Amino acid sequence: MPIIEFKDLVRSYQVGGQELRILKGIDLAIEEGEFVAIMGPSGSGKSTLMQIMGLLDRPTSGTYLLLGRDVSRLSDDEGAALRSRTIGFIFQMFNLLARTSAKDNVVLPMIYAGVPNREERAVELLREVGLGDRMGHRPNELSGGQQQRVAIARALVNRPRILFADEPTGNLASDQAEDILRQLKLLNAAGITIVMVTHEAEIAANARRIIRIKDGGIVSDETNSEFERSSGGVAVASPRTRPSPTVQEPAGFDVSLAQFREYAGSALRAMTANKLRSFLSMLGILIGVAAVIAMLAIGRGAQKSIEARLASLGSNLLMLQPQGRRMGGVRGSGASSSRLTLADVKAISEVAGVLRVEGNIQGNAQVVFGEKNAGTQVVGATPLYAKMRNAMPYWGRFFSDQENRERARVALLGQTVVKNLFGEEDPVDKIVRVDRMNFRVIGILPAKGSGGFRDQDDMVLIPLNTAMRRTLGAQYLQQIFIECATPEAIPQVMEDVQQLMRKRHRLPDYKEDDFTIRNMAEIQAALTGTTKTFTLLLGIVATISLLVGGIGIMNIMLVSVSERTREIGLRKAVGAPRRAILTQFLLESAVLSTVGGLVGIVLGASVSLLVSKLAGWAAVVTPQAVTLAFAFSASVGVLFGFWPARKASLLSPIEALRYE
Numbered sequence: 001m002p003i004i005e006f007k008d009l010v011r012s013y014q015v016g017g018q019e020l021r022i023l024k025g026i027d028l029a030i031e032e033g034e035f036v037a038i039m040g041p042s043g044s045g046k047s048t049l050m051q052i053m054g055l056l057d058r059p060t061s062g063t064y065l066l067l068g069r070d071v072s073r074l075s076d077d078e079g080a081a082l083r084s085r086t087i088g089f090i091f092q093m094f095n096l097l098a099r100t101s102a103k104d105n106v107v108l109p110m111i112y113a114g115v116p117n118r119e120e121r122a123v124e125l126l127r128e129v130g131l132g133d134r135m136g137h138r139p140n141e142l143s144g145g146q147q148q149r150v151a152i153a154r155a156l157v158n159r160p161r162i163l164f165a166d167e168p169t170g171n172l173a174s175d176q177a178e179d180i181l182r183q184l185k186l187l188n189a190a191g192i193t194i195v196m197v198t199h200e201a202e203i204a205a206n207a208r209r210i211i212r213i214k215d216g217g218i219v220s221d222e223t224n225s226e227f228e229r230s231s232g233g234v235a236v237a238s239p240r241t242r243p244s245p246t247v248q249e250p251a252g253f254d255v256s257l258a259q260f261r262e263y264a265g266s267a268l269r270a271m272t273a274n275k276l277r278s279f280l281s282m283l284g285i286l287i288g289v290a291a292v293i294a295m296l297a298i299g300r301g302a303q304k305s306i307e308a309r310l311a312s313l314g315s316n317l318l319m320l321q322p323q324g325r326r327m328g329g330v331r332g333s334g335a336s337s338s339r340l341t342l343a344d345v346k347a348i349s350e351v352a353g354v355l356r357v358e359g360n361i362q363g364n365a366q367v368v369f370g371e372k373n374a375g376t377q378v379v380g381a382t383p384l385y386a387k388m389r390n391a392m393p394y395w396g397r398f399f400s401d402q403e404n405r406e407r408a409r410v411a412l413l414g415q416t417v418v419k420n421l422f423g424e425e426d427p428v429d430k431i432v433r434v435d436r437m438n439f440r441v442i443g444i445l446p447a448k449g450s451g452g453f454r455d456q457d458d459m460v461l462i463p464l465n466t467a468m469r470r471t472l473g474a475q476y477l478q479q480i481f482i483e484c485a486t487p488e489a490i491p492q493v494m495e496d497v498q499q500l501m502r503k504r505h506r507l508p509d510y511k512e513d514d515f516t517i518r519n520m521a522e523i524q525a526a527l528t529g530t531t532k533t534f535t536l537l538l539g540i541v542a543t544i545s546l547l548v549g550g551i552g553i554m555n556i557m558l559v560s561v562s563e564r565t566r567e568i569g570l571r572k573a574v575g576a577p578r579r580a581i582l583t584q585f586l587l588e589s590a591v592l593s594t595v596g597g598l599v600g601i602v603l604g605a606s607v608s609l610l611v612s613k614l615a616g617w618a619a620v621v622t623p624q625a626v627t628l629a630f631a632f633s634a635s636v637g638v639l640f641g642f643w644p645a646r647k648a649s650l651l652s653p654i655e656a657l658r659y660e
């Protein structure tokens, strides 16, 4: 049974709508163990013939039996599997992977074939071809002859039964060419069938059988009488190169760890070979992820501080304020009627459903202790303030009703004031001056946090009567807080207080309210809603930037695929299935975007930290945000890398190899 058999084999190309017949019905049989040279002028179809023999190309019509099996219509992957186990290739252009050591080049086909002991075998074979001292050299660090010897070692690693050599000496000086031919003869002596394409008679003279083709047909087929089975009397080649006696079934192209490592390695090589380009293509993802992280952190921080502020307000609260100033500074009618008094407080506290009522005033003042002084806010309030506004002193005590009535000069300090005036010192029982009046500090207010707009801890709290009569000199209250007994009572209380205030202010029916009543629960809901919208908007912006980043990566990957078309062809020629190429390029874009994502996470976290330091705005980088950003960037890589990777995997090996 011939190892290769062609029956009426035709290969034609469609060029400009016309059919161009390159091989016009070839009938040919090659026996196992032969050394055949295919000769012919340039353009006669030698390479085309050899590529069909090597399953890199498919015949247009006719039958091809390889090892007795019809392989004319194999799929890409079936061809790759058969190729990787039975066929070795040597090309005129060597076709080694650039930036890859000789050893790794030789290891490559074994990775695709999934065979064990790859390193050892690569080392053995490189020694066999006389490159024991060049294992770590890259193709650009080797001579042409050495590169071709690496290619021979690579062709032999999977113990092929047939070796195809397309003008193997075409790019070599004559002494190097002789060396290569000697190697081929030795391999033939070891039992490997060799088919060599050449246009030089001298080279062909080394083969036992010479087939001449011209214009797509065989013109002669003769045995070479001068053929010596092996030169230099080395009849028995090393057992290491002997072909495997049976056709091994492919082990299945599972993406093993070794394959994965190879893809990751080649992805890294490709990235480092184009550092600037890789960096630029990462930039989009980097900025996108940094934006996501920073925005989530700042949004979350804002939400937290608002929540804290709201919690410090107390619950079931209504806030009553005079509506003195209108838009444009025009005062409403009857300025005197839009004022709140202590009598109002008393009247409101008698409304059904009201638990407590508390009025207060605010103003700005200088506080002095020893050498230090600070401008701050002074709030005058009744003792009810402590419970209603969640302001139980965290150290010291609150003032009493009696102290309020007696206009006592006692004060509670907010944490910022304590920090500014006392530092580490205990302020309780010390005397501070508030607007040139001595006050005894009796307690420290609990921390409320800076709520974005104003530092709530920058305040001094004094009894309401002291503030009205002594410090701020105000006659009217600025706000009245009303605490309802239950949340359900709120609407009715609002209604009743409104009616009461209208009556007290003697407003006729046609006039609008000269005060406003706000439901703090509603304000809470509105604020929470606002931060949610804010976060959502930021999220949308970040998503768009990630999308743009993804498109950038896709663009670079498409460039990378077309740049490395020859590499893809080569990988396929040595047995890479589609999935291997797909995985390689997917991994490359995933690595690009993931590295971009990681740098983006660091950048985003630093920006949030900086913002929280500079603006005094809490920023919270949550693990969820980091995970989200990481997962997002990795999937952007996979998503946007898929199309280019698929494009690469679908390339036909021979078109890819010929790509310029």
Ligand code: ADP
Residues within 6 Å of the ligand: 013, 014, 015, 020, 022, 040, 041, 042, 043, 044, 045, 046, 047, 048, 049
């Ligand atoms: P050679 O004998 O020099 O190796 P080839 O087998 O490479 O020749 O090419 C044989 C002929 O086929 C040439 O005339 C070439 O122009 C033509 N050919 C090869 N590939 C293609 C293609 N993809 N499309 C059209 N024509 C092609």
Ligand code: MG
Residues within 6 Å of the ligand: 046, 047, 048
């Ligand atoms: Mg050729």
